[in-house]
Amino acid sequence: MLVSVYRYNPEADDAPYMQDIHIDIPGGKDIMVLDLLQLLKDKDPSLGYRRSCREGVCGSDGMNMNGKNGLACITPLSAVVKKDKLVLRPLPGLPVIRDLVIDMAQFYAQYEKIKPYLINDQPAPAIERLQSPEQRAELDGLYECILCACCSTACPSFWWNPDKFIGPSGLLQAYRFLADSRDTAQAERLADLDDPFSVFRCHGIMNCVSVCPKGLNPTKAIGKIRNMLLQRAT
Amino acid sequence: MVTNVTSFGRSGLYDWMIQRVTAVVLLAYTLFIVGFLLLNPDVDFQQWQALFANTAMRIFTLLLVLSFAAHAWIGLWCVTTDYIPMTGLRFLVQAVTGLMTFVYVAWAIHIIWGV
Ligand code: SF4
Ligand code: SF4
Numbered sequence: 001m002l003v004s005v006y007r008y009n010p011e012a013d014d015a016p017y018m019q020d021i022h023i024d025i026p027g028g029k030d031i032m033v034l035d036l037l038q039l040l041k042d043k044d045p046s047l048g049y050r051r052s053c054r055e056g057v058c059g060s061d062g063m064n065m066n067g068k069n070g071l072a073c074i075t076p077l078s079a080v081v082k083k084d085k086l087v088l089r090p091l092p093g094l095p096v097i098r099d100l101v102i103d104m105a106q107f108y109a110q111y112e113k114i115k116p117y118l119i120n121d122q123p124a125p126a127i128e129r130l131q132s133p134e135q136r137a138e139l140d141g142l143y144e145c146i147l148c149a150c151c152s153t154a155c156p157s158f159w160w161n162p163d164k165f166i167g168p169s170g171l172l173q174a175y176r177f178l179a180d181s182r183d184t185a186q187a188e189r190l191a192d193l194d195d196p197f198s199v200f201r202c203h204g205i206m207n208c209v210s211v212c213p214k215g216l217n218p219t220k221a222i223g224k225i226r227n228m229l230l231q232r233a234t
Numbered sequence: 235m236v237t238n239v240t241s242f243g244r245s246g247l248y249d250w251m252i253q254r255v256t257a258v259v260l261l262a263y264t265l266f267i268v269g270f271l272l273l274n275p276d277v278d279f280q281q282w283q284a285l286f287a288n289t290a291m292r293i294f295t296l297l298l299v300l301s302f303a304a305h306a307w308i309g310l311w312c313v314t315t316d317y318i319p320m321t322g323l324r325f326l327v328q329a330v331t332g333l334m335t336f337v338y339v340a341w342a343i344h345i346i347w348g349v
């Protein structure tokens with residue numbers, strides 16, 4: 001099959017380019033894209049990409065495969081290869097450090113803005129802060145996010161304003177803490193989100209939902225934040 | 235760098251709410267006019283003038299014009315802050331948009347009360 005990989009080494013190249021590589025998959029097996037990358041790297045050790053867990057848990061190998069963001073380690077070739085061809089690019093919209101490795105600083109800066117930790121100003125109980133099973137269930141579909149950035153880098157609103165729009169990933173996490181019964185900073189959290197960019201740049205395009213490798217739904221969480229803001233204002 | 239000073243309702247929530255409410259007004263007015271034309275397929279000048287001479291219709295039309303202006307401003311503000319990263323050019327486009335919106339509103343009022 002033919003693999004076309006985005007290559008850019010800022011120390012050597014003037015501009016990024018696509019490198020075409022013909023490769024035979026041993027035994028014609030339906031391997032994962034990450035395994036394919038290892039085969040490519042065996043051929044050309046200068047190819048750069050991130051990976052760690054190789055089982056969809058760490059979120060480091062998010063990339064754009066034939067136009068769709070996803071995790072290379074849990075995406076089988078059969079799910080993305082079209083006409084025996086695969087185009088691999090870094091996640092769109094963020095600066096490229098090298099080849100398929102992007103600079104996630106802006107993504108993390110948005111994550112930091114939503115204060116991704118429990119805030120509770122009440123005296124700590126002797127053992128732990130308890131939740132009922134129902135209260136705990138509120139966090140389902142939120143806490144599973146692995147911060148792979150597949151969603152935010154698929155979102156046009158995040159491409160145009162990555163410094164001001166929190167993005168689907170950060171907003172999913174914002175709602176995760178807004179919905180937590182142990183958190184007492186709901187009012188402050190909402191006040192921080194009530195500008196024209198942080199939440200309201202979401203136009204419901206839903207690219208985020210279609211790419212999330214964990215099957216999460218940031219658009220739904222964003223809708224819930226919007227309802228909380230409405231309730232607070234009216 | 236885009237700051238928020240030129241948005242309409244100052245807060246994202248208000249911009250968002252204004253956008254929804256004005257959309258409903260635009261829809262209601264459109265339906266009303268389309269309905270009127272369907273019920274009066276051979277409308278003549280007298281009927282048309284009588285319709286707009288009615289104070290309720292003038293108020294409804296003024297509401298339409300103001301809703302249209304707010305809706306257009308918020309929408310175009312979003313578009314310019316998405317697609318024009320150069321501050322100078324963005325300011326220019328926003329200024330022209332704002333000025334044109336104002337002219338259209340004033341002109342529309344002149345027309346509505348000139349019937
Ligand atoms: S919501 Fe999904 S796509 Fe977005 S960062 Fe979390 S796991 Fe990745
Ligand atoms: S639904 Fe909102 S956050 Fe998700 S891709 Fe669309 S604009 Fe971005």
Ligand code: FES
Nearest residue numbers: 053054058059073
């Ligand atoms: S390598 Fe950890 S998610 Fe793919």
